[in-house]
Amino acid sequence: MRVISQSELLRATKFELHVLLREITASLPALREGSHELRIAHYNLHNIRLAIARPDFRPR
Numbered sequence: 136m137r138v139i140s141q142s143e144l145l146r147a148t149k150f151e152l153h154v155l156l157r158e159i160t161a162s163l164p165a166l167r168e169g170s171h172e173l174r175i176a177h178y179n180l181h182n183i184r185l186a187i188a189r190p191d192f193r194p195r
Contacts (some may be wrong), residue, residue: 136162136172139179144186156183 136159144152159176166173 136175152187
């Protein structure tokens with residue numbers, strides 16, 4: 136799993152952000168506890184949730 140950049144999240148539509156959120160959430164059980172991939176997944180989920188909750192959200 137790779138870290139999704141802030142610029143990628145800013146360019147994504149709300150629908151795309153929700154799809155990413157569901158995909159990453161679905162992959163969590165397959166990731167080993169304490170692994171680097173799991174930390175990245177949690178980091179991405181946090182940033183996606185912030186992007187969705189952004190009050191000035193405007194799809195581009």
